[in-house]
Structure formats: structure tokens, C-alpha cells
Amino acid sequence: MKNFQSEIIWSYKRWSNSKKGLLNSHQNIYFYSKSKNFKFNQYYTNYAATTNIDQILQDRKKTANGKSIYKTDENGNIVLGKEKKGVPLSDTWEIPYLNPKAKERVGYPTQKPVLLLKEIIKIVTDKGDLVVDPFCGSGTTCVAAKSMDRNFIGIDASKDAVELANRRLEEMIITDSALLNKGYNSYLEKSEYEMAILKSIDALPVQRNSGIDGFLRKHFNEKPVPVKIQGKKETLNDAIEKLEKSCQGKEFDLKIVIQTRRESRGNRLFELESDIEIIQSQEMIIEELKEKSTVPNNV
């Protein structure tokens, strides 16, 4: 196709069991230009964690049989390359799908996230440029363009869509994405220690929930089983209380707290009334075994 530039894959995480086969979790965006001479703002992203940046910063050359080797100077020292900007923005974009409860949602069935349109606008326009969306629907492109100080024109065959787009342009609600701002790793807050405990009981970790650390992979009485690990600064009562709070309004048949430290009776002046089962972490069981052991050290 003439002046075809790229096929952009917009990918996102979603959960559904409704279909046999692979879960659909991307859409395709076709990028064309009017002519060969088009504006393109190059953006760079960070190197992957698997990239050895030290190697990238060394110049290379091709040998006679096409193999890439490091360039060396007359003294055999490696020639260091020019400053690198990172990895050019790729044609695969991970941008969250609009959450059903997002404030940005206006109820338009095919509404796209503003963040997706912002990404498109930033690579091909600058401030003051004109952005045109001839099928603007709820006006997402116009909202994105306005928020980036671009001029814009939105067109739609539906009068309702145009009215909705105008209303949105007055309110300008854009849902920020913590995922894009902080990255995936910011969601992974479980320590190695907690992950090891959850793995040992075949539980899936729950992130960003102070009362539930995981759920057993296998249900009990066809209901999920929440698990809370007693935190380093938590008493057993604290842990029980937090799990109870997170379970309020949900009828689980089994709830588990993993006790990680021994507590003197004095520490638990009163025991909370709760149907939570308490089991000891393996580490704690071993510690207790060691204490109980009567075998002399020097046998």
C-alpha cells in the first residue's frame, strides 16, 4: 500500500473466559501518511532489562563473513561508541483499556482511551498543529488534542456523538494511568519472602491489598480461600483484623492467616473472635523445633 508506515499493535490486559482459544487482548492501528514527506517525532524508550548496555556502548564492525564484532583501535582497545538515546519507540504499545468505572468513561460503546490518542498525536504533531478525526465518536481524539495544545476538528455523522464530544471538551476528564506512570513493577509489592510463603501453599499473590496477600489456587466449597501473611510489624491480632476487614461482605468458607512469629501470651491479651484458621509458616515451625530440641550441640 502506498505510504503505509506501520501497523501499531495496541495491547492491554483484560480477563475473560467467554471464548475457546486465545484471549483477544490487542487492536490494530494502521498508520498511513499523505506523502513520503511527513512529520515524525522520534521517541525513545529504555533498554530492556535483558540488554547489556555496556555492550551497546561499544562500536561494532562487520567481518568479511558478515559477523558483527567489536571495533578495536591500533592498541587493541575497544572503541567506545556515540551516546545512545535508548530504544526507538516500537510499534507495540501497552496502554491500559479504559476500566469500566473510569471517570473518563462517557458510555460511548467504542470509546478509546485518551492516553492512546495522546500517544498517536505526540509522534506526528507538535503544539499548534491541527489534528482531524472525521469519525470522532465521543470526541476522544479532540480531548487528547486539546490537552496537548493542538488545534483540532472532530466530525461525526451522529448528532448525539457530537453533543457528547462537545460536553467532554468542556469537562476534560482524562484518567491517568498508574501503570503507565510507574510501570508494572510498581504493582509487584510482594517481597521474596512473602512470595515464597504463597508459593509453598499454592496461592496466587494479591497485590495492593493490605488485608489479603493471596488466594489459594484451589477453591474450597467452590469458594475462594483468602490468605493473609502476618507482617513483620503486625501482631497476630492485627493480621486477623486486617483479613477480616478485607473479607467483610463476602462469605468465604475458609480464611487463613499464616503466623510468621511466635507471640508470648502477654502479647495477645485478648483473642479476637474470628473463624479464621491460623497456620504457622514453615520457618516458624522449624524455629520451634530447634527450641524444643533436646539434642546436645556437641554430640
Ligand SMILES: C[S@@+](CC[C@H](N)C(=O)[O-])C[C@H]1O[C@@H](n2cnc3c(N)ncnc32)[C@H](O)[C@@H]1O
Ligand atoms: C469507532 S467510533 C469512534 C469512537 C471514538 N474513537 C471514541 O473514542 O469515542 C466511529 C464513529 O464513526 C461515526 N461514523 C460512521 N460513519 C460515519 C460517516 N460516514 N461520517 C461520519 N461519521 C461516521 C459513528 O457515528 C461513530 O461515532
